[in-house]
Amino acid sequence: MTQPSSEATFDVVIVGGAFAGLSAALILGRARRRVLVCDGGPARNAPAHASHGFFANDGTAPRELLQRAREELRPYDSVEVRSILVESASALDASEGSAAAGAGFRLGLADGETVRARFVLLAYGLTDAPPEIPGLADLWGRAVHQCPYCHGWEVRDRPLGLLGSWRTMRQRASLLRGWSTDLTAFIQDAGPESTADAAAVEIDRLARLGVTVRTEPVERVEGVGQGGLRVFLEGGDAIDLGGLFVAPNVTPRSDLATSLGCFPVEGPEGLLPFVRVNDAGETTIPGVFAAGDLLGGTQTVVMAVGSGARAAYVINHRLAHEAAEALLA
């Protein structure tokens, strides 16, 4: 494919303009780098009314945080923020790039434009797929939560539920006990015959921790009262809770890392939906960095902001070094 000779060139293209991406853009803008931030839509925590646990901004609405972050970028005129999806990314041929630096990358935007970048920062986050239980999606981010650090304080000392597999339930319940000791575990996979014994051992341990265990399938959930919910079990029982914590399945919001050839993170049971990076935030493809929830681990705003900034510092050092080397060559 012949590319237009007028193709815009940036030091860095940031894919995803939420917490990780905008944090990186601020550092790079202040370092006077030419940056394009492309953002394709709402951030992961958009369903939540408030974001908690972010230093000096505890309880601020996610949208307000991001609006402020975009406004803070205004003085840095080398940073351009566009509301657009990046649809493709590939390495440039060696003949297309600078000889001193790596060749760089070409990114295809949803409006058909292609741009070039010396470095790419992937900050496009994850999509949640909560269990498909009627009513649950409607309460996502309000009475149904994924993270006690984010929303545990607001429901402290209320009856709380945990939904999921017996395999991870004890670990999750041990953590949530810090916010409430009135816990009910809704175990949805008491197990095929092969795991029944192991599940029974875990269920017994949960009971010894003071956790009420229910193994009936959850039929549906419904919002009640001041931000609470009612859980309806097969067989007819209904349990009122102040909040329900679930561990959703997550998938990356784009396959750009895969198409660029970046290795995913490996877990004990296979590949995980996260991008592998080194201590500098660089993926297995030199010049491609990743930040935010895409890295897995603790997925919170403050971690996303920190990893975005880390990538930006390293990228700026590389650019500075490459420019100096080119002068000396």
Ligand SMILES: Cc1cc2nc3c(=O)[nH]c(=O)nc-3n(C[C@H](O)[C@H](O)[C@H](O)COP(=O)(O)OP(=O)(O)OC[C@H]3O[C@@H](n4cnc5c(N)ncnc54)[C@H](O)[C@@H]3O)c2cc1C
């Ligand atoms: C319901 C809920 C509540 C939460 N509450 C809290 C909380 O209170 N405190 C806390 O610290 N954390 C909270 N979190 C976690 C927090 O949302 C994430 O850790 C944080 O959003 C990660 O930031 P990020 O920048 O990595 O990704 P995201 O916030 O997911 O942002 C990624 C951005 O990339 C964009 N994008 C995706 N694909 C493309 C593409 N191809 N091209 C261009 N742009 C693209 C998306 O539109 C999005 O704007 C919550 C999460 C959920 C689900």
